[in-house]
Amino acid sequence: MKNLITARGLTKRFSVQRGLKTHWVHAVDDLNFSIGEGECVGLVGESGCGKTILSRLLSRMIDPTSGSIMFDQVDLTKMPTKKFADSLHRAQIQIVFQDPTESLNPHFTAFQAVADPLRRLMSNLSAAEVEEKVNQAFDDVGLPRALGSRYPHQLSGGQKARIGIARAIAVEPRLLILDEPTSALDVSVQSTILRLLGELRAKRGMSYLFVTHDLEVVRIISDRILVMYLGKIIESGPANQVFENPVHPYTKALLAASPDPARRGIKTQRLEGSASSPIDPDPNVCRFAGRCPVEMSNCRSVMPPLIEVEEGHHAACHRAEPRGAQVTHLPSRKPAFPNSGVRQ
Numbered sequence: 001m002k003n004l005i006t007a008r009g010l011t012k013r014f015s016v017q018r019g020l021k022t023h024w025v026h027a028v029d030d031l032n033f034s035i036g037e038g039e040c041v042g043l044v045g046e047s048g049c050g051k052t053i054l055s056r057l058l059s060r061m062i063d064p065t066s067g068s069i070m071f072d073q074v075d076l077t078k079m080p081t082k083k084f085a086d087s088l089h090r091a092q093i094q095i096v097f098q099d100p101t102e103s104l105n106p107h108f109t110a111f112q113a114v115a116d117p118l119r120r121l122m123s124n125l126s127a128a129e130v131e132e133k134v135n136q137a138f139d140d141v142g143l144p145r146a147l148g149s150r151y152p153h154q155l156s157g158g159q160k161a162r163i164g165i166a167r168a169i170a171v172e173p174r175l176l177i178l179d180e181p182t183s184a185l186d187v188s189v190q191s192t193i194l195r196l197l198g199e200l201r202a203k204r205g206m207s208y209l210f211v212t213h214d215l216e217v218v219r220i221i222s223d224r225i226l227v228m229y230l231g232k233i234i235e236s237g238p239a240n241q242v243f244e245n246p247v248h249p250y251t252k253a254l255l256a257a258s259p260d261p262a263r264r265g266i267k268t269q270r271l272e273g274s275a276s277s278p279i280d281p282d283p284n285v286c287r288f289a290g291r292c293p294v295e296m297s298n299c300r301s302v303m304p305p306l307i308e309v310e311e312g313h314h315a316a317c318h319r320a321e322p323r324g325a326q327v328t329h330l331p332s333r334k335p336a337f338p339n340s341g342v343r344q
């Protein structure tokens with residue numbers, strides 16, 4: 001699969017002043033990953049781990065502190081955000097925000113909301129062509145065209161979510177970034193929107209970065225998963241491998257917290273407490289130390305790098321065994337019942 005977008009060393013820090021001293025929030029820290037043409041990558045991690053900042057970096061709404069974002073052999077980070085906003089790439093990378101109510105202009109009708117990016121980003125279109133594309137987007141997201149004259153306050157949550165998606169796909173993006181697109185919706189509406197997103201991807205062949213804190217959602221929709229913890233990617237790989245054979249203790253804990261861990265045979269401790277501070281983290285300490293149930297002494301002196309544990313499956317943990325390494329189990333760690341499917 002050809003890569004559509006590739007991030008290298010992508011980093012975003014925010015300065016915060018405490019008294020006379022400047023400190024740094026490490027929101028996104030040295031991320032390296034790609035999203036393939038037509039691929040859906042799920043990005044998971046708990047609140048505050050950097051998912052929205054990463055989404056905003058990739059869509060060039062904010063500048064990175066360092067690193068590159070290659071899209072079609074162009075490093076988007078070399079383009080100032082203002083210049084990017086007027087470039088062809090702006091249409092090709094679209095973002096759907098978390099809360100459809102907040103992201104829609106209350107003074108725009110549904111039609112105007114979808115027409116607005118078309119007029120701004122495809123200024124060569126005639127009024128008739130804009131109308132045709134708006135109608136097509138309404139049809140694609142299953143919105144009756146008659147709703148075009150309504151304002152956001154006259155629409156349901158599900159209808160507003162559909163407008164947010166219609167607005168993003170109308171300009172025919174190649175990458176759609178969905179930042180928790182269903183988290184503000186009722187459960188019944190969530191599944192309809194997820195189904196719609198699956199159908200749209202099949203129909204339009206877009207790539208997705210699907211951001212969520214909900215592993216079950218990501219499992220339904222993603223080909224590959226990135227797991228983030230305190231600004232770092234700590235595990236990545238094909239969705240089935242990450243779900244069936246999670247390696248990082250944090251991923252295991254996330255899976256254990258989802259509704260039916262026993263079904264997947266994952267035996268682990270539940271995650272206690274909250275993540276440590278993203279302000280000035282020690283570069284030599286694993287970000288999960290202090291919360292990790294299987295911490296070792298070197299976890300606080302060496303930051304674990306991402307290593308390949310299976311083909312295309314990476315994890316950043318000192319306990320992870322590199323792919324191809326000879327596996328030697330100590331007698332005490334052997335499962336009581338070989339082939340029982342229980343993983344430690």
Ligand SMILES: Nc1ncnc2c1ncn2[C@@H]1O[C@H](COP(=O)(O)OP(=O)(O)O)[C@@H](O)[C@H]1O
Pocket residue numbers: 014015016025026027045046047048049050051052053054278
């Ligand atoms: N403008 C900002 N100034 C300082 N810190 C920020 C700013 N924006 C976000 N952060 C911090 O960056 C981290 C990542 O935030 P965010 O990407 O919104 O998390 P998520 O979307 O995963 O919940 C958080 O610790 C957040 O407090």
Ligand code: SF4
Pocket residue numbers: 248249250286287288289290292293294295296299304316317318319
């Ligand atoms: S490196 Fe150590 S602290 Fe970090 S996840 Fe692995 S075992 Fe836990």
Ligand SMILES: [Mg+2]
Pocket residue numbers: 051052053
């Ligand atoms: Mg967020």
